[in-house]
Amino acid sequence: MVCDGVLYTNDMSWLELRKFVCPEFVFGDGALALAGRFASNFGGSKVMVVSGSNVIRAGWTGKVLKSLDDEGLPYTIFSEYTQNPKEREVMRGAEIYRSEGCDVIICVGGGSAIDCAKGIGIVNKNRSNILEFVGADQIPLPGPPLICVPTTAGSSADVSQFAIITDTRERTKTAIVSKKLVPDASLIDPSTTITMSAELTANTGIDALTHAIEAYVSNASSPITDLFALNAAQLIARHLIPAIHEPQNMEHRGKMMLGSLQAGLAFSNASLGLVHAMAHSLGGHADFPHGESNGILLPLVMKFNYQGAPDRYDQIGETMGLNLKGLDPDEKRDAIVAIVQKLQEDAGVPMVIPKGYVEKKDVQELARKAMADVCIVTNPRSVRLEDVTAIYQEALG
Amino acid sequence: MSLQSTRKRSDKQREERRKEQELREKIIGLGTKSYRKSYYPELQEKLADLERFRALIDQSNDAIFLADVPSGHFFEISRSTCRQFGYSEDECLKKTIHDIVPDNDAIKAILSGKLESQFLETQVVKKNGDRVPYEFNMRRVSFGNRSYLVAVARDITARKQTESKLAEGEEQFRQLADSSPIPMAIYDSKGNIKYINKKLVSTYGYTMMDVKHLDEWWPQAYPDPVYRQQMIDDWTKRVEKAVRESKEIEPMDAMVTCKDGTVRRTEFTGVNIGGLKLVILQDITERKQAEDALKEAKMQAELYLDLISHDISNINQSVMGFLELALDRLQQNGRLSPEDSELITLPIENMKNSARIISNLRKIQKEKSSIYKIEPVDVNAILKEVIIKYSTIHDRDIRINFRPASDCHVYANHLLKDVFSNIIENSIKHSKGPLVVDIFTSFRCEGKKWLCRISIEDNGRGIPDERKASLFDFSNVIRQRIVGKGLGLYMVKTLAEDFHGSVAVEDRVSGDYTKGTRFVVQLPIATGQK
Numbered sequence: 001m002v003c004d005g006v007l008y009t010n011d012m013s014w015l016e017l018r019k020f021v022c023p024e025f026v027f028g029d030g031a032l033a034l035a036g037r038f039a040s041n042f043g044g045s046k047v048m049v050v051s052g053s054n055v056i057r058a059g060w061t062g063k064v065l066k067s068l069d070d071e072g073l074p075y076t077i078f079s080e081y082t083q084n085p086k087e088r089e090v091m092r093g094a095e096i097y098r099s100e101g102c103d104v105i106i107c108v109g110g111g112s113a114i115d116c117a118k119g120i121g122i123v124n125k126n127r128s129n130i131l132e133f134v135g136a137d138q139i140p141l142p143g144p145p146l147i148c149v150p151t152t153a154g155s156s157a158d159v160s161q162f163a164i165i166t167d168t169r170e171r172t173k174t175a176i177v178s179k180k181l182v183p184d185a186s187l188i189d190p191s192t193t194i195t196m197s198a199e200l201t202a203n204t205g206i207d208a209l210t211h212a213i214e215a216y217v218s219n220a221s222s223p224i225t226d227l228f229a230l231n232a233a234q235l236i237a238r239h240l241i242p243a244i245h246e247p248q249n250m251e252h253r254g255k256m257m258l259g260s261l262q263a264g265l266a267f268s269n270a271s272l273g274l275v276h277a278m279a280h281s282l283g284g285h286a287d288f289p290h291g292e293s294n295g296i297l298l299p300l301v302m303k304f305n306y307q308g309a310p311d312r313y314d315q316i317g318e319t320m321g322l323n324l325k326g327l328d329p330d331e332k333r334d335a336i337v338a339i340v341q342k343l344q345e346d347a348g349v350p351m352v353i354p355k356g357y358v359e360k361k362d363v364q365e366l367a368r369k370a371m372a373d374v375c376i377v378t379n380p381r382s383v384r385l386e387d388v389t390a391i392y393q394e395a396l397g
Numbered sequence: 398m399s400l401q402s403t404r405k406r407s408d409k410q411r412e413e414r415r416k417e418q419e420l421r422e423k424i425i426g427l428g429t430k431s432y433r434k435s436y437y438p439e440l441q442e443k444l445a446d447l448e449r450f451r452a453l454i455d456q457s458n459d460a461i462f463l464a465d466v467p468s469g470h471f472f473e474i475s476r477s478t479c480r481q482f483g484y485s486e487d488e489c490l491k492k493t494i495h496d497i498v499p500d501n502d503a504i505k506a507i508l509s510g511k512l513e514s515q516f517l518e519t520q521v522v523k524k525n526g527d528r529v530p531y532e533f534n535m536r537r538v539s540f541g542n543r544s545y546l547v548a549v550a551r552d553i554t555a556r557k558q559t560e561s562k563l564a565e566g567e568e569q570f571r572q573l574a575d576s577s578p579i580p581m582a583i584y585d586s587k588g589n590i591k592y593i594n595k596k597l598v599s600t601y602g603y604t605m606m607d608v609k610h611l612d613e614w615w616p617q618a619y620p621d622p623v624y625r626q627q628m629i630d631d632w633t634k635r636v637e638k639a640v641r642e643s644k645e646i647e648p649m650d651a652m653v654t655c656k657d658g659t660v661r662r663t664e665f666t667g668v669n670i671g672g673l674k675l676v677i678l679q680d681i682t683e684r685k686q687a688e689d690a691l692k693e694a695k696m697q698a699e700l701y702l703d704l705i706s707h708d709i710s711n712i713n714q715s716v717m718g719f720l721e722l723a724l725d726r727l728q729q730n731g732r733l734s735p736e737d738s739e740l741i742t743l744p745i746e747n748m749k750n751s752a753r754i755i756s757n758l759r760k761i762q763k764e765k766s767s768i769y770k771i772e773p774v775d776v777n778a779i780l781k782e783v784i785i786k787y788s789t790i791h792d793r794d795i796r797i798n799f800r801p802a803s804d805c806h807v808y809a810n811h812l813l814k815d816v817f818s819n820i821i822e823n824s825i826k827h828s829k830g831p832l833v834v835d836i837f838t839s840f841r842c843e844g845k846k847w848l849c850r851i852s853i854e855d856n857g858r859g860i861p862d863e864r865k866a867s868l869f870d871f872s873n874v875i876r877q878r879i880v881g882k883g884l885g886l887y888m889v890k891t892l893a894e895d896f897h898g899s900v901a902v903e904d905r906v907s908g909d910y911t912k913g914t915r916f917v918v919q920l921p922i923a924t925g926q927k
Binding site: 017018019020021045135136137141142161177178179180181182184219220269270271374377378 | 417420421423424425426427428430431432433434435436439541542
């Protein structure tokens with residue numbers, strides 16, 4: 001059925017209990033300049049600014065620091081983290097936070113920076129190793145106030161309840177899921193994305209699209225998340241390629257940022273699915289970029305999942321511009337997968353896992369870890385180990 | 398596949414589904430802990446902590462406060478601060494620490510950043526103007542960007558008074574100890590000598606400068622290493638025992654070499670007082686010399702007594718034997734007139750007296766040496782023997798009446814017979830003509846002690862009061878010896894007292910000593926005896 005424009009397979013399923021949590025956020029030009037005011041209003045006396053070198057070089061961090069200076073707030077900058085932040089990097093950040101006497105965190109960056117900042121906060125408050133919080137609802141005390149200034153249009157970690165940390169010993173990315181990880185404020189300034197490279201724009205854009213699709217087909221979706229998910233899918237489908245080709249065009253950048261935000265609000269509450277479960281395993285094993293992992297896996301998983309939520313996938317296809325009328329289910333599925341693959345192709349995202357990252361002998365272990373990921377719980381179709389193994393095999397090309 | 402294994406697999410699947418559902422609920426925010434990030438519960442907890450802490454501080458008797466740096470204005474104060482300084486909270490918060498402790502350099506140094514912390518004793522000026530001694534424990538601390546002086550102030554009036562009394566007491570003790578005629582010293586558990594009194598200095602010559610520690614005392618007081626070690630071991634054992642048993646340190650004799658090289662025989666005693674040892678040194682050089690002289694004299698006396706009791710007694714026996722032989726032969730030959738026979742019988746009688754004196758001396762010596770064992774003795778039986786002996790004396794009309802109490806045993810020995818014999822003999826000796834002696838035994842109780850009372854009274858010429866007082870004394874023995882008398886009544890008293898009893902003399906008829914004398918012997922009855 002369709003409930004006010006949103007599709008439901010079961011007539012009354014939209015009445016099932018659902019919660020929607022999101023941070024206070026400010027969207028628009030100049031939002032990042034509010035960072036100092038927010039930090040001050042949260043009662044901060046010394047700020048830890050988590051920000052990577054690229055973003056610092058781009059000048060966005062400097063603007064945030066100026067706002068802190070304007071408020072008379074001292075700060076310390078932490079940049080010692082990498083893509084797919086590792087547990088030791090989080091612990092090091094927590095140590096610096098404590099030794100510097102910080103009481104507020106501002107994060108200026110993409111998903112890695114924000115996940116690392118979330119980790120630093122909870123480690124500090126709970127005085128435990130970051131890996132002790134892996135899983136759902138494992139955080140006893142919330143971290144200190146966290147203000148996010150996202151500089152990519154994709155991860156949406158600035159509004160989500162997720163933090164993905166790489167367990168280097170197990171060589172896997174672990175998911176920490178808790179409402180206590182939702183930041184206190186997100187200052188979403190689309191202008192911060194204009195300095196993104198085409199490759200980063202493409203990867204993060206595909207990540208955002210994956211968030212939208214997985215949230216929409218999630219077995220925990222709700223009428224509220226559906227609104228954001230579908231809108232996000234539409235915005236990303238329309239503006240990703242133009243944003244890559246016209247990086248200075250603020251309309252495309254802004255729409256992509258809006259799409260990313262909406263996808264984030266959707267997946268943070270409806271959770272994700274098999275694509276992310278497999279991407280976490282893959283990224284942890286090979287330190288493979290998250291956006292690329294999603295891009296490679298998304299069409300393969302859609303093909304597998306289609307029978308678990310065909311109407312919802314159809315809706316995604318139509319939202320992305322397909323006319324599916326008169327097609328049988330297999331044709332519909334293929335058409336939807338094709339449109340996603342076309343988008344990936346146009347964006348220049350790899351379609352298979354590049355050689356050198358994963359060996360065939362690793363596939364079983366990757367599949368085992370993917371089966372243990374929390375994201376798999378909300379996948380629309382029941383998954384077996386052999387299904388995951390087969391998808392990984394296909395992804396290897 | 399068995400039914401059981403099917404059921405097990407089904408249970409496992411059900412459990413997995415339950416866990417998956419639980420995880421799903423947590424992820425979508427419906428778990429029990431899936432609530433939005435909120436600082437409120439933590440804030441409430443912190444506020445409660447703060448309240449508890451505040452209550453703790455307010456309950457303290459010390460004044461605890463925070464003063465602003467560098468102004469010294471009171472910023473936070475505990476209730477006790479107001480109470481102690483006499484101000485209301487509002488009044489106090491308008492004051493500075495300088496108003497309470499005027500012109501204090503240490504406080505100024507902390508407020509100006511020259512000092513981080515300080516402990517000081519000073520005077521506090523209260524609202525009513527009273528100046529009271531306080532101790533302050535102060536530290537400079539920073540909260541955020543601000544610095545404060547944190548202080549804990551304590552009223553030490555009572556402590557000061559106690560210290561003053563203690564100092565006074567110490568001075569009194571020092572004066573007392575210094576004026577003591579007995580040498581004494583105090584040392585602590587580590588052997589540090591804390592005090593030496595003047596008498597010790599004047600007797601042995603050592604001052605506090607000479608012996609600051611026992612390690613300095615031992616080699617000077619006992620230069621000989623072997624003797625020194627013996628003394629150290631002996632003293633250490635006695636001290637350990639005293640501490641263990643919470644008693645005084647048992648006396649220890651030692652030959653102490655004084656600073657001038659002379660050696661003094663010293664008896665060490667002492668007590669352990671809370672880890673301190675008070676040692677008393679008695680210079681017993683002269684006392685020991687006197688004791689040695691006494692011991693020597695006693696040995697000589699015993700030698701003479703042995704000489705008398707054995708050698709002279711043998712000579713007496715021999716002389717008596719010859720005299721009696723001479724008397725028999727001369728009487729048989731009719732060559733001895735009655736007048737001349739006295740020339741022989743009188744020496745014989747004197748020789749018998751001499752033998753009795755020697756016998757009594759030996760008995761006293763043996764009794765004093767505790768040779769005879771004290772045991773239950775039948776008083777009535779002994780009295781009967783004595784009565785038979787003295788009822789049949791030649792040439793004397795003596796009647797002895799005896800009225801015994803029922804079966805009567807006392808703790809004594811066979812010399813009890815000498816007690817009664819000497820009393821009756823005394824009556825016979827000091828009387829002429831017919832003599833009546835009445836003997837009674839009875840019981841009486843003195844306190845919790847049961848006594849056998851033996852009363853021996855005569856109708857002789859009696860004893861004047863002025864002689865009664867010294868009748869049993871040894872001085873009386875010496876006086877009587879001049880006129881040739883024996884040890885009789887001195888022996889009575891000696892024996893009665895050795896038997897834990899007594900002897901007394903009184904007039905038979907109260908107030909008229911000429912009507913005769915009564916001797917009363919009282920002896921403890923033997924318990925368990927009939």
